[in-house]
Amino acid sequence: MRFNQEFFLYVYNLLFEKYGDMKWWPAETPFEVVIGAILTQNTSWNNVEKSIENLKKFNLIEPHKIVSSDDSFLKELIKPSGFFNQKVERLKIISKFIIEKCNGDIRYLNNLNTTTARKELLFLKGVGFETADSILLYACDHPIFVIDKYTMRMFKRIGLDWKEKYEIFQKGVMENTPKDLQLYRNYHALIVENSKKHCKIKVDCSGCPLEKICNKNIM
DNA sequence: AGCCAGGCCTGCC
DNA sequence: GGCAGGCATGGC
Numbered sequence A: 001m002r003f004n005q006e007f008f009l010y011v012y013n014l015l016f017e018k019y020g021d022m023k024w025w026p027a028e029t030p031f032e033v034v035i036g037a038i039l040t041q042n043t044s045w046n047n048v049e050k051s052i053e054n055l056k057k058f059n060l061i062e063p064h065k066i067v068s069s070d071d072s073f074l075k076e077l078i079k080p081s082g083f084f085n086q087k088v089e090r091l092k093i094i095s096k097f098i099i100e101k102c103n104g105d106i107r108y109l110n111n112l113n114t115t116t117a118r119k120e121l122l123f124l125k126g127v128g129f130e131t132a133d134s135i136l137l138y139a140c141d142h143p144i145f146v147i148d149k150y151t152m153r154m155f156k157r158i159g160l161d162w163k164e165k166y167e168i169f170q171k172g173v174m175e176n177t178p179k180d181l182q183l184y185r186n187y188h189a190l191i192v193e194n195s196k197k198h199c200k201i202k203v204d205c206s207g208c209p210l211e212k213i214c215n216k217n218i219m
Numbered sequence B: 001a002g003c004c005a006g007g008c009c010t011g012c013c
Numbered sequence C: 001g002g003c004a005g006g007c008a009t010g011g012c
Helices: A005-019 A030-039 A045-057 A063-068 A071-081 A084-101 A106-111 A114-123 A129-139 A149-157 A166-174 A181-197
Strands: none
Touching (some): A005 A181, A030 A084, A030 A106, A063 A084, A106 A129, A114 A129, A129 A166, A129 A181, A149 A166
C-alpha cells in the first residue's frame, strides 16, 4: 500500500460509506467549539457534554461571561470533565484573548492566514496543537487536518509509521489530500466516530469498514 | 479495581 | 528536544 492521495481518499470513502456526513463539530456556536476543545483535553466527550450543559444553564457560553465569572463557580460547573483547576484557567485565558485580540469573536482568525492564526493560538497557555487545530478547523474556516490520539492509532494500524509526531502526521496527510474545509471537517469526525466504535486500544473489528486494511495488533 | 478518555505544561536530562 | 509525571472525573 502506498500512502498517496489515492490512499487517503480511499480510507475517507470507506469511512464515509458507513457513517456519511457527520455534521461536525457538535456545537451551536463557534465559541462553544472553543470551550469544547479545551474541556475535551484528555477527557471523554461524554463528560464534556455534562460540563457544557452546566455552562449553558447559566448562559455562560460567551467570552466576557467566562472572564467575569468566579473561578470556584466555574470549577463547580465544569467538574464533570476533570482537570478543572487548569481548565478554568485555560478557558479564561482564551476568552480574554478573544475579547482583546479578536473583537469578541474567534472567527476574527479567518482574517489571518492559517499559519499566523495557528501561531496566535499556540501562544496561549493551555492551547497545544490539537486544540489550536480543532479551533481553526471547526470554530473558524481554516482547512487544517486535526491529529489526535485516535487519528494516530488508526493510521498506525493501517500501516503508517510516523513515530507519533503530531506535525509529521499532519504534514503527511495534508500533502496527500486536497486542502478542503469540508473534507477535513468530516474526515476527522469520521475517524473519531469509527475509533469510538472499533479502533480504541481494545479493538472491536466486527463491522469496522477498515478491517481489510487494518493490522489490529498495533498498539 | 483498574484502565481509559478527542492534551498540555513543567521540570528534569 | 525528548520524556516522565501530574492534572481529576466518570464509564465500563
